[in-house]
Amino acid sequence: MAWEVGLLALLSTLIYPGIIFLVVIALFYQWVDRRFYAKLQNRYGPIYTGPRGILQPVADLIKLLAKEDIEPSAVDKQIFRAVPVLILTMPLTALFMIPITGTWALASFEGDLIFIIFLMTLIAILAFLGGWSSTNIFSTLGGMRAALQALGYEVPMAVSFMGPAILAGSLSVSKIVQWQASHGLWAILLNPLGFGIVIVAFLAELERIPFDIPEAETEIVAGWQTEFSGRKLALIRLALDLELVLASGLVTALFLGGPTGPIPIIPGIAWFMIKTLVLVLIFSNLRALFARFRIDQMVSGSWKYLVPLSILQIVMLELLLGWLSF
Amino acid sequence: MKNLSENTFSVPFGPQHPALKEPENFMFTVDGERVVDVKIRLGYVHRGGEKAFEARTYTQGLYLVERICGICAMAHQLCYVNNVEALIDIEIPRRADYIRTIIAELERIHSHLLWVGVAGHEVGWDTLFMYAWRDREVVLDLMELTTGNRVLHASNTIGGVRRDLTSEMISRIRKGMKLLKERTNYYKAMIPKERTLMKRAVGVGVLKPQDAVALCAVGPTLRASGIKRDVRRDDPYSAYDETPFDVITYDGCDVASRVLVRVDEILESIKILNYALEHLPSGPIAVRLPRGVPAGENVSMVEAPRGEDIHYLKSNGTDKPERYKVRAPTLANWPAVGAMIKGGYIADIPIVLAAIDPCMSCTDRMTFTEVNSAKSWQWSRDELRRYSLKWRGK
Amino acid sequence: MAMQNELVKSLAKKPATLLYPFEKYDSIPGSRGKVVIDITKCIGCGLCIRDCPAFALEMVGKGPTCDMKWYITRCVFCGQCVETCPRSAIIQETTYDLAGAEKAALVIEYKRPKSS
Known part of the structure; x- marks a missing residue:
């Protein structure tokens, strides 16, 4: 029966809840994000392709895939070609470690939270490499900003991730979800501050307003993505959409109890979708609210406010746990 | 990218740039994220x-x-x-x-x-x-x-x-x-x-x-x-x-x-x-x-x-x-823009430029602006002809 | 966060933008749109052509037997010809969607009916 188990594992990696499923919801969330953002701004948003424009992200992806792929002669070819592929694999790999259908993820081991943090750092480094290998002045600036921004948000984000991990006594995302399910308690209740910090840090990770500094359109064209076109750009755009799924999925798993809920009849996948959708709407709403920060304001603000607050959250949590066990 | 010294490099801004709704060229000399100098080149939408x-x-x-x-x-x-x-x-x-x-x-x-x-x-x-x-x-x-x-x-x-x-x-x-x-x-x-x-x-x-x-x-x-x-x-x-x-x-x-x-x-x-x-x-x-x-x-x-x-x-x-x-x-405001931008951040360039509400096509005509000394002057046709003769004679 | 209330209000509102090709806005009365020449009133004086700032009108033939051509692509819709015409042969309608894909369709000819 070994081959059947193997086939099942292969199918679940490739189709559900693996690559194809993730790509589909990534494109769906892109549509949700665009529609909601447009609605907030009193416009329609995508409406033409498919019912209510739901196929617009697919159309955009196909269009980009079919377009001419221009490679400037001055670019550093190997890195320039590798970056789009690698940047797509990072969020996909990380998503395998997040429970989507039940309390267990596709891949789960002790310490996979650290691995996810590592993968997210790699995304920033890849953005930097992409900008650097383009040798375009705007790309270089954008890449440097991406790296600099990562210095700002990584630390508070990682520290805030520790809150749920301390509660569950484990560094595995699946175990944190199981702890929340078995205690019937969402980690957000004990980590409200950490939740807020993670949302802000993810806005920066996702390069969204007010932290769209590495791709600030009016300043440096498209930042580190400036020179990418055609298939490469399609992969990068898909990677950014997957990052949105990763961000909302990770926050769901760590703070909102993952794909479990108080009503047992509703399957895990539905809980996952509901919770991540709410998070996507929160991200879109925040995107519509703010003006873009400057890179120096972002980094210094992050170290001045986010880092102390995230440490404060951990201290408070420890004190609370100490008091409870006492 | 041209290296002027060890720390500075120049960033072109325009003639085609998303922050500019009309074509003009600005050469910024920047040190990291700070703008050290700016040269404004007008004339891309000169329409006669x-x-x-x-x-x-x-x-x-x-x-x-x-x-x-x-x-x-x-x-x-x-x-x-x-x-x-x-x-x-x-x-x-x-x-x-x-x-x-x-x-x-x-x-x-x-x-x-x-x-x-x-x-x-x-x-x-x-x-x-x-x-x-x-x-x-x-x-x-x-x-x-x-x-x-x-x-x-x-x-x-x-x-x-x-x-x-x-x-x-x-x-x-x-x-x-x-x-x-x-x-x-x-x-x-x-x-x-x-x-x-x-x-x-x-x-x-x-x-x-x-x-x-x-x-x-x-x-x-x-x-x-x-x-x-x-x-x-x-x-x-x-x-x-x-x-x-x-x-x-x-x-x-x-x-x-x-x-x-x-x-x-x-x-x-x-x-x-x-x-x-x-x-x-x-x-x-x-x-x-x-x-x-x-x-x-x-x-x-x-x-x-x-x-x-x-x-x-x-x-x-x-x-x-x-x-x-x-x-x-807009033409009258260009020298002031030079003064506003110097010492600021790259990220502030678009908003500072936009703050004078520039209208490039209004502006493009035969005018010379030297931003460093914030001096601008205009030439008559004769002066221009003389200059071109002198320049060709070189 | 200063705009949050306004954003929430917008969720309930109909979008301010139009779905243009499917949904057109009613042209405002007096809007300067399509130039229409009543060729039977035209006496071929050529004053409109002299005043047109964009060279959008052309006379084919001369004098009272001429035909008129109007180039949509050149017209700036200022309406000077309407004012200049001594016989009020030119009027401006409010039609605004005049764009087309074929160049030939962007020249409108106003031909005199063949007199018997």
């Missing part, structure tokens, strides 16, 4: 407009002059008709004066609302952009109702205006102004409260009052440095001598002040409009004139939404001008 006037009759010139700038079309046209009417030496009907004032103020509202939106866009706040432009539609619809065109109104003719305001139009304008007043008051209250926007605007692109005067800044840029100067008050034209209004000044000298000056000016414009609609005299809207303009020369000034607009007209008695010269407000 002034020469084209010499080949067109005064009537055709009416519509050419609007095309200097799509947004301050009325200001340029007003300047033009003031020039021509001064040469013919006629008094136009008072009602026409009032209608011109009304259209000019509607245009100012449209231009300033547009600018508030662009300012939001430049700092990445597209939501403000969408809302400001949505509200601007109200003015554009009123423009279409009163003049027939949304922009490039073609509302003036030599000797008056082309369309009368009916009582239905007046009530529609009143209604529109009520709505806009409410919206502008909302922006006025909301903008200083939005901290991310203020973080990008307060203390950015500082232009000290003495610099503003020395570098000949005009319009809202100058008034945001606390200097009370406005052609409408200092040298009134049309009906501005009768309409009461305040010249808005702020003394923050930064981008935030420039935003607030413009928002307040919208409110002032609404005040002027309401007064003008109230006191609109009856009578004809235009006088018939013979074709042709007597020989002579004249200079006229108009306060365009972006600042003081100066036109010079020389006539030789035929039906075409001999020389027409335009000094658009």
Whole structure:
């Protein structure tokens, strides 16, 4: 029966809840994000392709895939070609470690939270490499900003991730979800501050307003993505959409109890979708609210406010746990 | 990328760049994220407009002059008709004066609302952009109702205006102004409260009052440095001598002040409009004139939404001008931009540039600006020819 | 966060933008649109052509038997020809969607009916 188990594992990696499923919801969330953002701004948003424009992200992806792929002669070819592929694999790999259908993820081991943090750092480094290998002045600036921004948000984000991990006594995302399910308690209740910090840090990770500094359109064209076109750009755009799924999925798993809920009849996948959708709407709403920060304001603000607050959250949590066990 | 020294490199900004809606080139020398120096190169949209006037009759010139700038079309046209009417030496009907004032103020509202939106866009706040432009539609619809065109109104003719305001139009304008007043008051209250926007605007692109005067800044840029100067008050034209209004000044000298000056000016414009609609005299809207303009020369000034607009007209008695010269407000503001940008951040470039509400196509003509010494000069054709001969001789 | 209330209000509102090709806005009365020449009134004086700032009108033939051509692509919709015409043969309609994909369709000819 070994081959059947193997086939099942292969199918679940490739189709559900693996690559194809993730790509589909990534494109769906892109549509949700665009529609909601447009609605907030009193416009329609995508409406033409498919019912209510739901196929617009697919159309955009196909269009980009079919377009001419221009490679400037001055670019550093190997890195320039590798970056789009690698940047797509990072969020996909990380998503395998997040429970989507039940309390267990596709891949789960002790310490996979650290691995996810590592993968997210790699995304920033890849953005930097992409900008650097383009040798375009705007790309270089954008890449440097991406790296600099990562210095700002990584630390508070990682520290805030520790809150749920301390509660569950484990560094595995699946175990944190199981702890929340078995205690019937969402980690957000004990980590409200950490939740807020993670949302802000993810806005920066996702390069969204007010932290769209590495791709600030009016300043440096498209930042580190400036020179990418055609298939490469399609992969990068898909990677950014997957990052949105990763961000909302990770926050769901760590703070909102993952794909479990108080009503047992509703399957895990539905809980996952509901919770991540709410998070996507929160991200879109925040995107519509703010003006873009400057890179120096972002980094210094992050170290001045986010880092102390995230440490404060951990201290408070420890004190609370100490008091409870006492 | 060219290395000037170890730490600095130059970043080109334009002629094609998302922050610039029109092509111009700026070479920034930057050190990390800080701007050390800037060189401005104008002339990418030089269209030979002034020469084209010499080949067109005064009537055709009416519509050419609007095309200097799509947004301050009325200001340029007003300047033009003031020039021509001064040469013919006629008094136009008072009602026409009032209608011109009304259209000019509607245009100012449209231009300033547009600018508030662009300012939001430049700092990445597209939501403000969408809302400001949505509200601007109200003015554009009123423009279409009163003049027939949304922009490039073609509302003036030599000797008056082309369309009368009916009582239905007046009530529609009143209604529109009520709505806009409410919206502008909302922006006025909301903008200083939005901290991310203020973080990008307060203390950015500082232009000290003495610099503003020395570098000949005009319009809202100058008034945001606390200097009370406005052609409408200092040298009134049309009906501005009768309409009461305040010249808005702020003394923050930064981008935030420039935003607030413009928002307040919208409110002032609404005040002027309401007064003008109230006191609109009856009578004809235009006088018939013979074709042709007597020989002579004249200079006229108009306060365009972006600042003081100066036109010079020389006539030789035929039906075409001999020389027409335009000094658009944006041109006067370029030297000040150099002073504002130096020492700032790259990220602040778009908003500082946008803060003077630049209109490149207004500006591009034979003018030389040396930003380092903030000196600008213009050459006559002879001087230019001499220079070209000298240059070729090299 | 200063704009949050406004954003929430917008969720319930109909979008301010139009779905243009499917949904057109009613043209405002007096809007300067399509130039229509009543060729039977035209006396072929050529004044409109002299005043047109954009060279958008053309006379085919001469005098009272001429035909007129209007180039949409050149017209700036100022309406000067309407004012200039001594016989009020030119009027401006409010039609605004005049764009087309074929260049030939962007020249409108106003031909005199063949007199018997």
